[in-house]
Amino acid sequence: MSLRLLTVLAAALVGLTASLAAHAEDTIKIAVTDPLSGPFAQVGQQNLQQLQYSLDYINGKSGALGKKFELVTFDNKMQPSEELIALKSIADQNIHFVMQSAGSNIAAALIDGIEKHNARNPDNRIVYLNFGAVATELTNEKCSFWHFRFDATAEQKALMLVLSLPQETKKVYLLNQDYLFGQSLQRDAARFLAKFRPDVEIVGNELIPLGKVKDFSPYVSKIKAAGAQALITGNWGPDMTLLIKAGMDAGLDVKYYTLYAHLGGGPTAIGPDGDGRVLSLLAFNENVADEQGDPGLKEWVAKFRATHAFDFYLAGARTIFETLQASIEKAGSTDALKVAEAMEGMARPDLLGRDTVMRADDHQLIFPYYVSVFSKDVKYDSEKTGLGWKLVKTFEGKALEQPTTCKMKRPEM
Numbered sequence: 001m002s003l004r005l006l007t008v009l010a011a012a013l014v015g016l017t018a019s020l021a022a023h024a025e026d027t028i029k030i031a032v033t034d035p036l037s038g039p040f041a042q043v044g045q046q047n048l049q050q051l052q053y054s055l056d057y058i059n060g061k062s063g064a065l066g067k068k069f070e071l072v073t074f075d076n077k078m079q080p081s082e083e084l085i086a087l088k089s090i091a092d093q094n095i096h097f098v099m100q101s102a103g104s105n106i107a108a109a110l111i112d113g114i115e116k117h118n119a120r121n122p123d124n125r126i127v128y129l130n131f132g133a134v135a136t137e138l139t140n141e142k143c144s145f146w147h148f149r150f151d152a153t154a155e156q157k158a159l160m161l162v163l164s165l166p167q168e169t170k171k172v173y174l175l176n177q178d179y180l181f182g183q184s185l186q187r188d189a190a191r192f193l194a195k196f197r198p199d200v201e202i203v204g205n206e207l208i209p210l211g212k213v214k215d216f217s218p219y220v221s222k223i224k225a226a227g228a229q230a231l232i233t234g235n236w237g238p239d240m241t242l243l244i245k246a247g248m249d250a251g252l253d254v255k256y257y258t259l260y261a262h263l264g265g266g267p268t269a270i271g272p273d274g275d276g277r278v279l280s281l282l283a284f285n286e287n288v289a290d291e292q293g294d295p296g297l298k299e300w301v302a303k304f305r306a307t308h309a310f311d312f313y314l315a316g317a318r319t320i321f322e323t324l325q326a327s328i329e330k331a332g333s334t335d336a337l338k339v340a341e342a343m344e345g346m347a348r349p350d351l352l353g354r355d356t357v358m359r360a361d362d363h364q365l366i367f368p369y370y371v372s373v374f375s376k377d378v379k380y381d382s383e384k385t386g387l388g389w390k391l392v393k394t395f396e397g398k399a400l401e402q403p404t405t406c407k408m409k410r411p412e413m
């Protein structure tokens with residue numbers, strides 16, 4: 001190869017590198033890491049689509065500091081080891097913001113990994129924005145300056161379920177997944193039952209291996225034999241859909257008090273026999289938009305439904321981007337430390353106009369939450385079942401706020 005040709009190729013390579021670098025600087029990159037393959041992929045994929053829909057809205061308005069946001073996706077396969085591999089790639093690409101939702105075990109690994117990375121790399125630090133990993137410990141014993149949670153805790157969700165039980169309910173069965181989140185919910189639900197409903201007997205209390213049970217009929221038989229009137233479960237993904245389908249198929253006569261029956265495949269598994277029998281906790285459901293009558297919110301739902309085969313339920317998707325946008329603008333920078341400091345204590349409205357506050361003590365968002373029931377009496381149905389989610393109870397943020405045991409270790413400047 002001639003010297004001249006080598007010179008031309010080298011110049012072209014330099015130009016391409018400069019062009020790619022300039023392009024990279026044109027956007028503010030956000031890593032999204034969730035299960036995008038494997039048994040929990042449906043949840044991860046739907047999370048990602050709702051995030052992208054929300055981000056398109058933010059980018060359509062202004063982005064931040066004159067730049068658009070860009071999502072960079074990573075598949076953690078619901079494995080902490082895969083999450084740490086993804087974190088290494090995120091750091092290598094100099095991405096300063098990472099979002100994650102599915103799996104408190106993943107969240108715990110991410111918190112530890114980011115703490116270690118940021119301590120070693122003060123010039124390339126990362127902020128973790130959590131929109132769905134809800135084990136109470138994550139903002140208590142495992143709290144981190146670099147971690148901000150945009151969903152209610154397992155403790156808050158357990159409280160909502162317990163306070164939603166009707167007075168005639170006297171026997172409850174607890175069934176949860178055997179990992180950090182399920183254990184957290186199990187503990188908090190039992191504690192709140194003892195405190196607020198001492199008249200209720202816990203007739204069963206089990207933990208199941210995460211994502212391993214293929215046939216829930218033996219569990220359904222035990223729930224029926226125990227004489228339970230209500231089932232409280234934090235199961236999600238296939239552990240939710242298979243459980244609830246087995247219960248419906250067996251004619252299990254209980255009310256289901258769930259955290260995640262609204263996630264992908266849940267409505268289909270419930271089916272028409274679940275009318276009025278399944279409750280779920282949502283920060284937003286599409287029928288609230290119709291009830292409130294806000295034109296902008298109605299348009300938000302209508303556009304999503306026109307292009308997606310499932311509900312928009314992830315209110316935190318828009319809240320998280322709008323909060324990040326405001327924090328970057330306030331900081332005047334995308335530096336992780338400056339943005340984190342700007343985010344602490346930030347008060348902003350969510351997509352429903354409700355007040356939200358990022359509590360500085362533990363970086364837990366305080367905001368209202370809904371209890372909804374699966375019902376025929378709605379405008380918007382879910383997964384073409386003819387039934388959808390109807391608001392039955394609202395918990396204001398202050399009513400849900402719980403004390404924290406967080407002892408925040410702030411970074412050295």
